[in-house]
Amino acid sequence: MPSKFESYQKRRLASSYISVVISIALVLFMVGILGLVLLKSTLVSNRVKEKVSITLFLKDKVSKKQIDGFKASIVEEAFTKRIVYTSKNQAAKQYSKEIGEDFMKFLGENPLKNSIDIFLKAAYVTPEKMQELETRFLKNAFVADVSYDKLLIDLISKNIKRISFWLLVFSGFFGLVAIILINSSIRLSIYSKRFNIKTMQMVGATKSFIRRPFIWQSIKLGLVGALVALIGLGVVIYYLDNFAPSLGLLKDYVSLSYLVGGVLAAAFIITWLSTFFATQRFLNLQTDELYY
Numbered sequence: 001m002p003s004k005f006e007s008y009q010k011r012r013l014a015s016s017y018i019s020v021v022i023s024i025a026l027v028l029f030m031v032g033i034l035g036l037v038l039l040k041s042t043l044v045s046n047r048v049k050e051k052v053s054i055t056l057f058l059k060d061k062v063s064k065k066q067i068d069g070f071k072a073s074i075v076e077e078a079f080t081k082r083i084v085y086t087s088k089n090q091a092a093k094q095y096s097k098e099i100g101e102d103f104m105k106f107l108g109e110n111p112l113k114n115s116i117d118i119f120l121k122a123a124y125v126t127p128e129k130m131q132e133l134e135t136r137f138l139k140n141a142f143v144a145d146v147s148y149d150k151l152l153i154d155l156i157s158k159n160i161k162r163i164s165f166w167l168l169v170f171s172g173f174f175g176l177v178a179i180i181l182i183n184s185s186i187r188l189s190i191y192s193k194r195f196n197i198k199t200m201q202m203v204g205a206t207k208s209f210i211r212r213p214f215i216w217q218s219i220k221l222g223l224v225g226a227l228v229a230l231i232g233l234g235v236v237i238y239y240l241d242n243f244a245p246s247l248g249l250l251k252d253y254v255s256l257s258y259l260v261g262g263v264l265a266a267a268f269i270i271t272w273l274s275t276f277f278a279t280q281r282f283l284n285l286q287t288d289e290l291y292y
Contacts, residue, residue: 020218023185024225024267025232027178032233032263034174038167039255045160046122050081052156053117054133054148060113062142070142071116079124079133084117091115113144127153178266183274186218190278197279211279215272222271226263233259 058067067085074083086094091112124133130153134146190197193214200210237256241249250256 020185020221021225021228024182024222024271025228027181028226028229028263028267029232031174031178031266032229032259033236034171035259035262036233036237036249036255038171039252039258040249041163041167043252043255045163048156049122049125049160050119052125052148052153053084053119054130054137054146056116056118056137056140056143057145057147058114058116058142059144062114066142067114070140074116074118079118079120079129081119081121083119086115086117088112088114125153126157179270179274182222182270183278186271186274187278190214190275207280211276214279215275218271218275219268222267223264226267229267230260230263233263 058070062070071083071085074080091114120130120133124130127150130148130150134148137143137146197210197214201207237249
């Protein structure tokens, strides 16, 4: 009879542990997917921004040596991602090709100017910083005019802010749901051991001594759940990388390390806090309150 009871208890305990691991894994998998979306949305927005350029039209009197020195100084600037220099002759050829005729034969001269397209780093592609750069370059003795698409910059900035806001809202919501679900699973697991907790307390065990094995057990279950979630995320990332290789998911080691670290940290912190407060609750209850 005792052996049957013990085997029943073991099966019940194993079932409880499995349900906790599955709950944690599912929740962390969804959180990981959301984290991946957040990380890649930042990368995508940066790529969009870094395709924006500001064009400097140079004065005709500027010599080639001065242009080379000016280009070198721009490359050294903190805001520069890369630059593209287009001479007035190259610009004339490109424009003639676009319109389908040689406009210089009609005008008798080349009215275009040498130009430098500066592709900026993502952090500098905002209406305010672009305006500052325009003002700065207009004061330069080599620059005749500065041009960039102000409406496009405003549109990009507004859309990225709007998307970022809603992503943060969804992140906060799913983060809260994750905490609640994992907390509920752990509380149910500890609820079944409430009498053991009270018995240990009645024979003189301290609260920290009683909590310690429960906390470590939950952390181990949480880390197992995190590993299961990471395996699922790895499968999803693999297939997404094959479907959309331009995202470079498997090659983005920085984002992947953030994702892995975030999932493991979430598993550790949430399980630790949930177990601490769950055991604390039963430790503070009177013996007759354990039946309710």
